[in-house]
Amino acid sequence: LMEVRLQAQEDEITLLKSSLADALRKLHLHDQQIPLLKQQLIAGKRFPTTIRTLQQQQSKSSEDSQGSCPQTPTSSSPAPPKEPASSPHGGPLSSIREGEKMLCVDPQKWNQALAGCLNSLLLVLVTRCNCKHQSHLHFHIFMLCILPFILLTGQSIKMFIRGRPITMYIPSNILNYEELRMDLPSQKLDLDWVYGYRGRDCRANLYLLPSGEAVYFIACVVVLYHISNQTQRHYQKHTDCVRCLAIHPDKVRVASGQTAGVDKDGKPLQPFVHIWDSKTLVTLQQIGLGTFERGVGAVAFSSSVSIPSHFAFFPNTNEAVLAVDFSPTDTNNIISCGKSHVYFWTMTAGTLTKKQGIFGKYKKPKFVLCFVFSLTGDVLTGDSEGNILTWGKSAADIKTLGKGAKETFQIMKQTRAHEGSVFTMCVLQGGAILSGGGKDRKIIRWSADLAPERECEIPEKFGAVRTIADVDGEELLVGTTRNAILRGTFSDGFVAIVQGHVDEMWGLATHHTQNIFLTCGNDRQVCVWNAEEHKLDWCTTLEESGLCADFSPNGAVVSVGLSTGRWVVLDLQTKEVVSDLTDGNEQLSVMRYSPDGSFLAVGSHDNFIYIYNVTEGGRRYTRFGKCTGHSSFITHLDWSKDGKYVMSNSGDYEILYWDVASGCKLLRNRFESKDRKWASYTCVLGFHVMGVWLEGSDGTDINALCRSHSESMVAVADDFCKVHLFQYPCPKPKAPSYKYEGHGSHVTNVRFTHNDSHLLSMGGKDTCILQWRVKGAGTGDHKEHLASSSSVCSSSSSPENGT
Structure with a gap:
């Protein structure tokens, strides 16, 4: 209760501070505007002539002039806007109108009306004041100069984030804000390609189907990648990260289990297992909903095809379970392994009983990581000590276990296999066994009696061997701990067919003329991808984490901002660093070239x-200037189309505008920027994108957004694993959008390709890059999910109202 009160008091203090700052800013703006307007009024061509004409008319009857003049300002000049009525806000984010009626008119008509208003008021001043007293006339002109600013404040809207008011000025081309209609965008997204593989912390998650497709997963998507045709299909029915995978003996049905998650309100989502058809991508059954707590770590089918298959999953034991499988000779026997244990389970009348494997004289490993069944029926386990242990049944040791003890499973043989852990094992058709090592990165082929026959070592840059899938007895697929899938043989070596990042990603940039894009993150890798050929063109490793990037308009270089204030420029042809500079000692959050490439703006966490x-x-690169004025770290920025101005957002939800051409000058009157055209729109705060914020959001719910080059849609990356597609502009609250799932972590960035044919979205902790195909307006009910079971791809989207 005290925490709630304290938070409420902090929000009130924040609101008071922001209101005070807003009032001081307006007072300062008054001080700047009054002399300027006064000077323009006196120096103008129209008003001096009017004054002289009015002075010449003083000889006329004062009764006629005084009888008509007092009515003129009452009928000609619009009344100042009323103060907005105080009303409680429905949440941290809401919008109000400044004034009961909007003064949104065409600029030319507004100027004409304002000029008429000034003429009328000047007539009153001149006829009532003796022109000999010039100070009186100047005083009234001085007071009159305030009027335009007071009236113009009615052309804005306020939204509140965490109690802080943010003023949005309405562009002149919007005549009636209230009548603006927010529709769904005419385009939709369809998942085209998935970059990456989850090998860093998952096991037994790579299989080959008879169709020639490799099955694996990353984030919430199970990928079916046809190796020869280089095409992908996607199973997208999971609501959180997939953690395990199993293939039915019929080689058609697939089981995939997921972890538990939370929704946008922080409520837990229950994990489950889906069983689905790999040919049609149709879900056959969902099991375990309400049974599991944290997630499903291992799944297995029984090996019998002639009888109905059993299914096993081990999510809720006290000890970590790393692998589980049925005995190939008896479907009532199940083996599981994990932290310091091997369990032999027997299923009788739906009840499981277990026997623990006895290590006896052998050192008990910290982890038993994997196991297979040999053709002779023995159980072979690989452990964290680098050994392969052969297990078999033996008579009970009465001296150790006591009188009446039953038979036990004990180690029959120990084989030294690898330096470091044995991460995976695989049995080939002829009985030979493959093992993959961790520290030594070796793949070793063993005979049926565990005599080594051949071995090879995978390159260090791919990490350790995580899992092995047999293709044809010679060719292998290898999943690695650095999220790569390799293809090759012992004779010819291995090459990567799938690659990805291994740590949280933030930086994303698309080329201005080509279908390539760049990603960077906390793994210190900078990767350049080909979006058309769906492959990694090249990758380099930096000394520090890369957090932001941007291609120069000429397409020759790309700048990358790092976590220490340092930033580097890479040549796309030579892949070498051509410039290396540092600004401050805090992380950089945004890099942005001006449209003509003559300037580069670097946004930092030093404000x-x-x-x-x-x-x-x-x-x-030579320093031109520094924009000083933000009271928090820079989050986003964009250049105007003429390359003279910059719009920026900060961590305390400020929107500021800068005149770069005039020496990085802060534009105090933000109203002047309401009609400015922006070359890009990535700022998450602004009038044109105000509708992307859901009611009740705080300032961190949206990580990034990007307007399409056609300026017809805007994509949003949120903190709840979703990608949204809105129409652009999107200036009204509760705007409808299409929502797309697939990421298993906060979506950190989104970007359209140069021709708007595709959208790229990037997950944070899930290390996944999703490439979405942009499709034209479709037919049918927009409220239906775009769940497709076609042979090409299946995507999931649904419209939402922004509520």
């Missing part, structure tokens, strides 16, 4: 935006 002159085709 500054650094502006650089760019010469020599993007290879030489």
Whole structure:
């Protein structure tokens, strides 16, 4: 209760501070506007002529002039807007109108009406004031100069985030804000390609189907990748990260289990297992809903095809379970292994009883990581000590276990296999056994009696061997701990067919003329991908984490901002660093070239935006200036189309505008920027994207957004694993959108390709990159999910109202 009260008091203090800051800013703006308007009023061509004409008319009858003039301002000048009525806000995010009626008119008509208003009021002033007293006239003109600013404040809207008011000025081309209609975008998204593989912390998650497709998973998507045709299909019915996989003996049905998650309100979501058809991608059965707590770590089918198959899963034991499987000779026998144990289970009348494997004189390993059944029926386990242990039944040891003890499973043989852990084992058709090592990164082929026959070592950059899938007895698929899938043989070596990042990603940039994009993250890797050929073009490793990036407009170089204030520029042809600079000592959050490439803006967590002159085709940078004025770290920024201005957002939800051409000057009057055209729109706060914020959101719910180059749609990356697609502009609250699932972590960034043919979204902890195909307006009910069972791809989308 005290925490709630304290939080409420903090929100009230924040609101008071922001209101005070807003009032001080307006007072300062008054001080700046009054002399300027006064000077324009006196120096203008129209008003001096009017004053002289009015002075000449003083000789006329004062009764006629005084009888008509007092009515003129009453009928000609619009009344100042009323103060907005105080009303409780429904949540941290809400919007109000400044004034009961909007003064949204065409700028030319507004100027004409304002000029008429000023003429009428000047007539009153001149006829009532003796022109000999110039100070009186100047005073009234001085007071009159305030009127335009007071009236213009009615052309704005306020939204509140965490109690802080954010003023949005309405562009002049919007004549009636209330009548704006927010529709769903005419385009939709369809999942086209998935980059990455989850090998860093999952096991037994790579299989080969008779169709020639490799089955694996990452984030919430199970990928079916046809190796020869280089095409993908996707199973997308999971609501959180997939953690385990099993293939039925018929090689058609697939079981996939997921972890537990939370919804946007923090409520837990229950994990489950889906059994589905790999040919049609149709879900056959969902099991375990309400049974599991944290997630499903291992799944297995029984090996019998002639009888109905059993299914096993081990989610809720006290000890970590890393693998589970049925005995190939008896479906009532199940083996599981994990932390310091091997259990032999027997199923009788639906009840499981277990016997623990006895290590006896052999050292008990910290983890038993994997096991297989040999053709002779023995159980072979691989452990964290680098050994392969052969297990068999033996008579009870009465001296150890006591009188009346039953038979036990004990180690019959120990084989030294690898330096470091044995992560995986695989049995080939002829009885030979493959093992994959952790520390030594070796794949060893063993005979049926565990005599080594052949071995090879995978390159260090791919990490350790996580899992092995047999293709044809010679060719193998290998999943690695650095999220790569390799294809090859002992003779020819291995090459990567799937690659990905291994840690949280934040930086994403798309090329201005080509179908390539760049990603970077906490794994210090900078990767350049080909979106058309769905492959990694090249990758380099930096000394620090990369958090943001941008391609230069000429397409020759790309700048990458790092976690220490340092930033580097890479040549796309030579892949070498051509420039290396540092701004401050805090992480950089945004890099953005001006439309013509002559400037580079660098947004930092030290609250500054650094502006650089760019010469020599993007290879030489000199400091031009520094934008100072934000009271928190920079989060997003964009350039105007003429390359003279910058719009920026900060961590305390400020929207500021900068005149770069005039020396990085802060534009105090933000109203002047309401009609400015922006070359890109990635700022999450602004009038044109105000509708993407859901009611009740706080300022961290949206991590990134991106407007399409056609300026018809805007994609949003949120903190709840979703990608949203809105129409653009989107200036009204509760705007409808299409919602797309697939990520298993917060979505950190989104970008459209240069021709808007695809959208790229990037997960944080799930290390997954999803490439979405942008499709034109479809037919049918928008309220239906776009769940497809076609042979090409299946995607999931649903519209939501922003509530």
